[in-house]
Amino acid sequence: MAISYMDYTSPNTQFTYDLNSNPFFTKNSQNRINMLSVNQLNTLGNVSLLDIYLSKSNIVEPHIHQNASELVYVISGSAIVSLINPFTKKLLNFSLQPGQVANVPQGWWHYEIATTDNTHLLAIFDAPIPEFIPGSDLLRLTPAAVFAHSYCLNENQVKETLAPITDTVVIGPPNNCQPSREGAPDVEQLQQSPYPARAYHYSYAGQPYGYYPVYYSYPY
Structure with a gap:
Protein backbone atom coordinates (compact mmCIF):
# COMPACT_ATOMS: atom_id res chain seq x y z
CA MET A 1 0.00 0.00 0.00
CA ALA A 2 1.46 3.37 -1.02
CA ILE A 3 1.78 6.25 1.40
CA SER A 4 -1.25 8.48 0.81
CA TYR A 5 0.49 11.68 1.86
CA MET A 6 3.47 11.25 -0.47
CA ASP A 7 3.99 14.00 -3.06
CA TYR A 8 5.37 12.03 -5.96
CA THR A 9 6.29 15.23 -7.80
CA SER A 10 8.65 16.35 -5.03
CA PRO A 11 12.39 16.39 -5.80
CA ASN A 12 12.84 14.58 -2.45
CA THR A 13 10.83 11.54 -3.56
CA GLN A 14 12.96 8.38 -3.30
CA PHE A 15 12.53 5.27 -5.43
CA THR A 16 15.84 3.46 -4.86
CA TYR A 17 18.18 2.82 -1.96
CA ASP A 18 21.43 0.95 -1.25
CA LEU A 19 20.90 -1.22 1.85
CA ASN A 20 24.64 -1.27 2.51
CA SER A 21 24.26 2.38 3.47
CA ASN A 22 22.17 1.54 6.52
CA PRO A 23 23.74 -1.18 8.70
CA PHE A 24 21.44 -2.20 11.57
CA PHE A 25 23.98 -4.40 13.36
CA THR A 26 27.46 -5.73 12.61
CA LYS A 27 29.12 -8.55 14.55
CA ASN A 28 31.83 -9.07 11.91
CA SER A 29 32.09 -9.14 8.12
CA GLN A 30 30.28 -12.51 7.91
CA ASN A 31 27.55 -11.69 10.41
CA ARG A 32 25.68 -8.46 9.87
CA ILE A 33 22.24 -7.00 9.23
CA ASN A 34 21.18 -4.08 7.03
CA MET A 35 17.79 -2.41 7.38
CA LEU A 36 15.37 -0.77 4.98
CA SER A 37 12.40 1.18 6.33
CA VAL A 38 10.38 4.23 5.39
CA ASN A 39 13.12 6.29 7.04
CA GLN A 40 15.50 5.28 4.23
CA LEU A 41 13.06 5.01 1.32
CA ASN A 42 10.18 7.46 1.68
CA THR A 43 7.94 5.89 -0.97
CA LEU A 44 7.63 2.66 1.02
CA GLY A 45 4.17 1.80 2.24
CA ASN A 46 3.37 -0.84 4.83
CA VAL A 47 6.56 -2.82 4.24
CA SER A 48 10.17 -2.94 5.44
CA LEU A 49 12.98 -5.48 5.53
CA LEU A 50 16.17 -6.72 7.14
CA ASP A 51 19.02 -8.01 4.96
CA ILE A 52 20.73 -10.67 7.10
CA TYR A 53 24.13 -12.34 6.59
CA LEU A 54 25.18 -15.22 8.86
CA SER A 55 27.94 -17.81 9.08
CA LYS A 56 27.31 -21.31 10.39
CA SER A 57 25.99 -21.57 13.97
CA ASN A 58 25.38 -17.85 14.30
CA ILE A 59 21.93 -16.92 15.52
CA VAL A 60 19.65 -13.92 15.30
CA GLU A 61 18.88 -13.99 19.00
CA PRO A 62 15.39 -14.86 20.32
CA HIS A 63 13.16 -11.82 19.92
CA ILE A 64 9.74 -10.51 18.96
CA HIS A 65 8.47 -7.88 16.54
CA GLN A 66 5.57 -6.34 18.40
CA ASN A 67 4.28 -4.35 15.43
CA ALA A 68 4.69 -6.69 12.45
CA SER A 69 4.59 -10.19 11.03
CA GLU A 70 7.82 -11.43 9.47
CA LEU A 71 8.38 -13.47 6.32
CA VAL A 72 11.85 -15.05 6.30
CA TYR A 73 13.18 -15.89 2.82
CA VAL A 74 16.44 -17.78 2.25
CA ILE A 75 18.50 -16.35 -0.60
CA SER A 76 21.56 -18.57 -0.10
CA GLY A 77 22.93 -20.99 2.45
CA SER A 78 20.48 -22.58 4.88
CA ALA A 79 18.87 -21.78 8.20
CA ILE A 80 16.49 -23.04 10.84
CA VAL A 81 13.70 -20.65 11.76
CA SER A 82 12.25 -21.47 15.17
CA LEU A 83 9.16 -20.00 16.79
CA ILE A 84 6.93 -20.67 19.76
CA ASN A 85 3.22 -20.98 19.02
CA PRO A 86 1.60 -19.21 22.00
CA PHE A 87 -1.69 -21.03 21.42
CA THR A 88 -0.40 -24.63 21.27
CA LYS A 89 2.62 -23.98 23.55
CA LYS A 90 4.87 -25.79 21.06
CA LEU A 91 8.28 -24.90 19.71
CA LEU A 92 8.28 -25.18 15.91
CA ASN A 93 11.49 -25.58 13.87
CA PHE A 94 11.60 -25.03 10.11
CA SER A 95 14.71 -26.00 8.12
CA LEU A 96 14.91 -23.75 5.07
CA GLN A 97 16.90 -23.92 1.86
CA PRO A 98 17.26 -21.24 -0.86
CA ALA A 114 22.41 -20.46 10.15
CA THR A 115 23.27 -24.09 9.43
CA THR A 116 25.87 -23.33 6.75
CA ASP A 117 28.37 -20.57 6.09
CA ASN A 118 27.47 -17.73 3.72
CA THR A 119 23.81 -17.80 4.67
CA HIS A 120 21.82 -14.83 3.36
CA LEU A 121 18.29 -14.19 4.61
CA LEU A 122 15.73 -11.56 3.77
CA ALA A 123 13.23 -10.75 6.52
CA ILE A 124 10.20 -8.85 5.19
CA PHE A 125 7.77 -7.05 7.51
CA ASP A 126 4.24 -5.69 7.06
CA ALA A 127 5.10 -2.42 8.79
CA PRO A 128 6.96 0.69 7.59
CA ILE A 129 9.49 0.32 10.44
CA PRO A 130 10.03 -3.06 12.15
CA GLU A 131 10.12 -2.86 15.92
CA PHE A 132 12.39 -5.26 17.79
CA ILE A 133 12.39 -6.53 21.39
CA PRO A 134 15.46 -8.78 21.89
CA GLY A 135 15.68 -11.48 24.51
CA SER A 136 19.04 -10.16 25.69
CA ASP A 137 17.42 -6.90 26.78
CA LEU A 138 14.69 -8.73 28.70
CA LEU A 139 17.31 -10.86 30.46
CA ARG A 140 19.79 -8.10 31.32
CA LEU A 141 17.29 -5.39 32.30
CA THR A 142 14.93 -7.48 34.45
CA PRO A 143 16.28 -7.62 38.03
CA ALA A 144 17.59 -11.05 38.99
CA ALA A 145 15.42 -10.89 42.10
CA VAL A 146 12.32 -10.74 39.89
CA PHE A 147 13.32 -13.88 37.98
CA ALA A 148 14.20 -15.63 41.23
CA HIS A 149 10.90 -14.71 42.86
CA SER A 150 8.78 -15.46 39.77
CA TYR A 151 10.21 -18.92 39.12
CA CYS A 152 11.53 -19.97 42.56
CA LEU A 153 15.17 -19.72 41.50
CA ASN A 154 18.37 -18.99 43.39
CA GLU A 155 18.93 -15.24 42.95
CA ASN A 156 22.73 -15.46 43.14
CA GLN A 157 22.79 -18.15 40.48
CA VAL A 158 20.54 -16.04 38.25
CA LYS A 159 22.85 -13.05 38.70
CA GLU A 160 25.93 -15.12 37.92
CA THR A 161 24.36 -16.70 34.87
CA LEU A 162 23.09 -13.45 33.35
CA ALA A 163 25.96 -11.16 34.38
CA PRO A 164 27.86 -11.51 31.05
CA ILE A 165 24.87 -10.13 29.13
CA THR A 166 25.77 -6.45 29.35
CA ASP A 167 24.43 -5.26 26.00
CA THR A 168 21.95 -6.13 23.27
CA VAL A 169 23.28 -9.22 21.47
CA VAL A 170 21.29 -9.20 18.16
CA ILE A 171 23.60 -11.80 16.52
CA GLY A 172 24.99 -14.39 18.88
CA PRO A 173 27.00 -15.83 20.31
CA PRO A 174 29.13 -12.76 21.11
CA ASN A 175 32.60 -12.66 19.60
CA ASN A 176 34.30 -13.35 22.94
CA CYS A 177 32.20 -16.42 23.80
CA GLN A 178 33.56 -19.92 23.18
CA PRO A 179 32.41 -23.33 24.42
CA SER A 180 34.78 -24.34 27.22
CA ARG A 181 34.57 -28.03 26.52
CA GLU A 182 34.34 -30.32 23.55
CA GLY A 183 31.10 -31.90 22.54
CA ALA A 184 28.82 -28.89 22.35
CA PRO A 185 25.84 -29.76 20.15
CA ASP A 186 25.69 -29.11 16.44
CA VAL A 187 23.16 -26.52 15.34
CA GLU A 188 20.91 -29.08 13.69
CA GLN A 189 21.05 -31.29 16.79
CA LEU A 190 19.66 -28.39 18.79
CA GLN A 191 16.46 -28.64 16.80
CA GLN A 192 16.15 -32.41 16.57
CA SER A 193 17.08 -33.78 19.98
CA PRO A 194 14.30 -34.60 22.44
CA TYR A 195 13.68 -32.54 25.57
CA PRO A 196 15.28 -32.28 28.09
CA ALA A 197 18.79 -31.48 26.88
CA ARG A 198 22.22 -31.74 28.39
CA ALA A 199 23.80 -28.62 29.81
CA TYR A 200 26.86 -27.09 28.16
CA HIS A 201 29.38 -24.83 29.82
CA TYR A 202 30.16 -21.58 28.01
CA SER A 203 32.61 -18.83 28.82
CA TYR A 204 33.28 -15.22 27.89
CA ALA A 205 36.91 -14.37 27.11
CA GLY A 206 37.97 -17.65 28.70
CA GLN A 207 36.17 -16.95 31.96
CA PRO A 208 33.50 -19.55 32.80
CA TYR A 209 30.20 -18.12 33.95
CA GLY A 210 27.85 -21.05 34.29
CA TYR A 211 25.95 -23.85 32.68
CA TYR A 212 23.17 -23.18 30.23
CA PRO A 213 20.62 -25.92 29.69
CA VAL A 214 19.71 -26.13 26.01
CA TYR A 215 16.05 -26.96 25.59
CA TYR A 216 14.57 -28.57 22.53
CA SER A 217 11.12 -29.09 21.13
CA TYR A 218 9.13 -32.02 22.35
CA PRO A 219 8.91 -34.91 19.85
CA TYR A 220 5.20 -34.48 19.19
Missing part, protein backbone atom coordinates in the same frame (compact mmCIF):
# COMPACT_ATOMS: atom_id res chain seq x y z
CA GLY A 99 13.89 -20.25 -2.26
CA GLN A 100 11.98 -21.36 0.85
CA VAL A 101 10.18 -19.16 3.36
CA ALA A 102 8.82 -19.27 6.90
CA ASN A 103 6.19 -16.92 8.31
CA VAL A 104 6.34 -15.58 11.87
CA PRO A 105 3.06 -14.01 13.07
CA GLN A 106 3.17 -10.63 14.77
CA GLY A 107 4.43 -10.71 18.35
CA TRP A 108 5.58 -14.36 18.33
CA TRP A 109 8.87 -15.32 20.01
CA HIS A 110 11.32 -16.58 17.37
CA TYR A 111 14.94 -16.85 16.22
CA GLU A 112 16.99 -17.87 13.17
CA ILE A 113 20.14 -20.04 13.16
Whole structure:
Protein backbone atom coordinates (compact mmCIF):
# COMPACT_ATOMS: atom_id res chain seq x y z
CA MET A 1 0.00 0.00 0.00
CA ALA A 2 1.46 3.37 -1.02
CA ILE A 3 1.78 6.25 1.40
CA SER A 4 -1.25 8.48 0.81
CA TYR A 5 0.49 11.68 1.86
CA MET A 6 3.47 11.25 -0.47
CA ASP A 7 3.99 14.00 -3.06
CA TYR A 8 5.37 12.03 -5.96
CA THR A 9 6.29 15.23 -7.80
CA SER A 10 8.65 16.35 -5.03
CA PRO A 11 12.39 16.39 -5.80
CA ASN A 12 12.84 14.58 -2.45
CA THR A 13 10.83 11.54 -3.56
CA GLN A 14 12.96 8.38 -3.30
CA PHE A 15 12.53 5.27 -5.43
CA THR A 16 15.84 3.46 -4.86
CA TYR A 17 18.18 2.82 -1.96
CA ASP A 18 21.43 0.95 -1.25
CA LEU A 19 20.90 -1.22 1.85
CA ASN A 20 24.64 -1.27 2.51
CA SER A 21 24.26 2.38 3.47
CA ASN A 22 22.17 1.54 6.52
CA PRO A 23 23.74 -1.18 8.70
CA PHE A 24 21.44 -2.20 11.57
CA PHE A 25 23.98 -4.40 13.36
CA THR A 26 27.46 -5.73 12.61
CA LYS A 27 29.12 -8.55 14.55
CA ASN A 28 31.83 -9.07 11.91
CA SER A 29 32.09 -9.14 8.12
CA GLN A 30 30.28 -12.51 7.91
CA ASN A 31 27.55 -11.69 10.41
CA ARG A 32 25.68 -8.46 9.87
CA ILE A 33 22.24 -7.00 9.23
CA ASN A 34 21.18 -4.08 7.03
CA MET A 35 17.79 -2.41 7.38
CA LEU A 36 15.37 -0.77 4.98
CA SER A 37 12.40 1.18 6.33
CA VAL A 38 10.38 4.23 5.39
CA ASN A 39 13.12 6.29 7.04
CA GLN A 40 15.50 5.28 4.23
CA LEU A 41 13.06 5.01 1.32
CA ASN A 42 10.18 7.46 1.68
CA THR A 43 7.94 5.89 -0.97
CA LEU A 44 7.63 2.66 1.02
CA GLY A 45 4.17 1.80 2.24
CA ASN A 46 3.37 -0.84 4.83
CA VAL A 47 6.56 -2.82 4.24
CA SER A 48 10.17 -2.94 5.44
CA LEU A 49 12.98 -5.48 5.53
CA LEU A 50 16.17 -6.72 7.14
CA ASP A 51 19.02 -8.01 4.96
CA ILE A 52 20.73 -10.67 7.10
CA TYR A 53 24.13 -12.34 6.59
CA LEU A 54 25.18 -15.22 8.86
CA SER A 55 27.94 -17.81 9.08
CA LYS A 56 27.31 -21.31 10.39
CA SER A 57 25.99 -21.57 13.97
CA ASN A 58 25.38 -17.85 14.30
CA ILE A 59 21.93 -16.92 15.52
CA VAL A 60 19.65 -13.92 15.30
CA GLU A 61 18.88 -13.99 19.00
CA PRO A 62 15.39 -14.86 20.32
CA HIS A 63 13.16 -11.82 19.92
CA ILE A 64 9.74 -10.51 18.96
CA HIS A 65 8.47 -7.88 16.54
CA GLN A 66 5.57 -6.34 18.40
CA ASN A 67 4.28 -4.35 15.43
CA ALA A 68 4.69 -6.69 12.45
CA SER A 69 4.59 -10.19 11.03
CA GLU A 70 7.82 -11.43 9.47
CA LEU A 71 8.38 -13.47 6.32
CA VAL A 72 11.85 -15.05 6.30
CA TYR A 73 13.18 -15.89 2.82
CA VAL A 74 16.44 -17.78 2.25
CA ILE A 75 18.50 -16.35 -0.60
CA SER A 76 21.56 -18.57 -0.10
CA GLY A 77 22.93 -20.99 2.45
CA SER A 78 20.48 -22.58 4.88
CA ALA A 79 18.87 -21.78 8.20
CA ILE A 80 16.49 -23.04 10.84
CA VAL A 81 13.70 -20.65 11.76
CA SER A 82 12.25 -21.47 15.17
CA LEU A 83 9.16 -20.00 16.79
CA ILE A 84 6.93 -20.67 19.76
CA ASN A 85 3.22 -20.98 19.02
CA PRO A 86 1.60 -19.21 22.00
CA PHE A 87 -1.69 -21.03 21.42
CA THR A 88 -0.40 -24.63 21.27
CA LYS A 89 2.62 -23.98 23.55
CA LYS A 90 4.87 -25.79 21.06
CA LEU A 91 8.28 -24.90 19.71
CA LEU A 92 8.28 -25.18 15.91
CA ASN A 93 11.49 -25.58 13.87
CA PHE A 94 11.60 -25.03 10.11
CA SER A 95 14.71 -26.00 8.12
CA LEU A 96 14.91 -23.75 5.07
CA GLN A 97 16.90 -23.92 1.86
CA PRO A 98 17.26 -21.24 -0.86
CA GLY A 99 13.89 -20.25 -2.26
CA GLN A 100 11.98 -21.36 0.85
CA VAL A 101 10.18 -19.16 3.36
CA ALA A 102 8.82 -19.27 6.90
CA ASN A 103 6.19 -16.92 8.31
CA VAL A 104 6.34 -15.58 11.87
CA PRO A 105 3.06 -14.01 13.07
CA GLN A 106 3.17 -10.63 14.77
CA GLY A 107 4.43 -10.71 18.35
CA TRP A 108 5.58 -14.36 18.33
CA TRP A 109 8.87 -15.32 20.01
CA HIS A 110 11.32 -16.58 17.37
CA TYR A 111 14.94 -16.85 16.22
CA GLU A 112 16.99 -17.87 13.17
CA ILE A 113 20.14 -20.04 13.16
CA ALA A 114 22.41 -20.46 10.15
CA THR A 115 23.27 -24.09 9.43
CA THR A 116 25.87 -23.33 6.75
CA ASP A 117 28.37 -20.57 6.09
CA ASN A 118 27.47 -17.73 3.72
CA THR A 119 23.81 -17.80 4.67
CA HIS A 120 21.82 -14.83 3.36
CA LEU A 121 18.29 -14.19 4.61
CA LEU A 122 15.73 -11.56 3.77
CA ALA A 123 13.23 -10.75 6.52
CA ILE A 124 10.20 -8.85 5.19
CA PHE A 125 7.77 -7.05 7.51
CA ASP A 126 4.24 -5.69 7.06
CA ALA A 127 5.10 -2.42 8.79
CA PRO A 128 6.96 0.69 7.59
CA ILE A 129 9.49 0.32 10.44
CA PRO A 130 10.03 -3.06 12.15
CA GLU A 131 10.12 -2.86 15.92
CA PHE A 132 12.39 -5.26 17.79
CA ILE A 133 12.39 -6.53 21.39
CA PRO A 134 15.46 -8.78 21.89
CA GLY A 135 15.68 -11.48 24.51
CA SER A 136 19.04 -10.16 25.69
CA ASP A 137 17.42 -6.90 26.78
CA LEU A 138 14.69 -8.73 28.70
CA LEU A 139 17.31 -10.86 30.46
CA ARG A 140 19.79 -8.10 31.32
CA LEU A 141 17.29 -5.39 32.30
CA THR A 142 14.93 -7.48 34.45
CA PRO A 143 16.28 -7.62 38.03
CA ALA A 144 17.59 -11.05 38.99
CA ALA A 145 15.42 -10.89 42.10
CA VAL A 146 12.32 -10.74 39.89
CA PHE A 147 13.32 -13.88 37.98
CA ALA A 148 14.20 -15.63 41.23
CA HIS A 149 10.90 -14.71 42.86
CA SER A 150 8.78 -15.46 39.77
CA TYR A 151 10.21 -18.92 39.12
CA CYS A 152 11.53 -19.97 42.56
CA LEU A 153 15.17 -19.72 41.50
CA ASN A 154 18.37 -18.99 43.39
CA GLU A 155 18.93 -15.24 42.95
CA ASN A 156 22.73 -15.46 43.14
CA GLN A 157 22.79 -18.15 40.48
CA VAL A 158 20.54 -16.04 38.25
CA LYS A 159 22.85 -13.05 38.70
CA GLU A 160 25.93 -15.12 37.92
CA THR A 161 24.36 -16.70 34.87
CA LEU A 162 23.09 -13.45 33.35
CA ALA A 163 25.96 -11.16 34.38
CA PRO A 164 27.86 -11.51 31.05
CA ILE A 165 24.87 -10.13 29.13
CA THR A 166 25.77 -6.45 29.35
CA ASP A 167 24.43 -5.26 26.00
CA THR A 168 21.95 -6.13 23.27
CA VAL A 169 23.28 -9.22 21.47
CA VAL A 170 21.29 -9.20 18.16
CA ILE A 171 23.60 -11.80 16.52
CA GLY A 172 24.99 -14.39 18.88
CA PRO A 173 27.00 -15.83 20.31
CA PRO A 174 29.13 -12.76 21.11
CA ASN A 175 32.60 -12.66 19.60
CA ASN A 176 34.30 -13.35 22.94
CA CYS A 177 32.20 -16.42 23.80
CA GLN A 178 33.56 -19.92 23.18
CA PRO A 179 32.41 -23.33 24.42
CA SER A 180 34.78 -24.34 27.22
CA ARG A 181 34.57 -28.03 26.52
CA GLU A 182 34.34 -30.32 23.55
CA GLY A 183 31.10 -31.90 22.54
CA ALA A 184 28.82 -28.89 22.35
CA PRO A 185 25.84 -29.76 20.15
CA ASP A 186 25.69 -29.11 16.44
CA VAL A 187 23.16 -26.52 15.34
CA GLU A 188 20.91 -29.08 13.69
CA GLN A 189 21.05 -31.29 16.79
CA LEU A 190 19.66 -28.39 18.79
CA GLN A 191 16.46 -28.64 16.80
CA GLN A 192 16.15 -32.41 16.57
CA SER A 193 17.08 -33.78 19.98
CA PRO A 194 14.30 -34.60 22.44
CA TYR A 195 13.68 -32.54 25.57
CA PRO A 196 15.28 -32.28 28.09
CA ALA A 197 18.79 -31.48 26.88
CA ARG A 198 22.22 -31.74 28.39
CA ALA A 199 23.80 -28.62 29.81
CA TYR A 200 26.86 -27.09 28.16
CA HIS A 201 29.38 -24.83 29.82
CA TYR A 202 30.16 -21.58 28.01
CA SER A 203 32.61 -18.83 28.82
CA TYR A 204 33.28 -15.22 27.89
CA ALA A 205 36.91 -14.37 27.11
CA GLY A 206 37.97 -17.65 28.70
CA GLN A 207 36.17 -16.95 31.96
CA PRO A 208 33.50 -19.55 32.80
CA TYR A 209 30.20 -18.12 33.95
CA GLY A 210 27.85 -21.05 34.29
CA TYR A 211 25.95 -23.85 32.68
CA TYR A 212 23.17 -23.18 30.23
CA PRO A 213 20.62 -25.92 29.69
CA VAL A 214 19.71 -26.13 26.01
CA TYR A 215 16.05 -26.96 25.59
CA TYR A 216 14.57 -28.57 22.53
CA SER A 217 11.12 -29.09 21.13
CA TYR A 218 9.13 -32.02 22.35
CA PRO A 219 8.91 -34.91 19.85
CA TYR A 220 5.20 -34.48 19.19
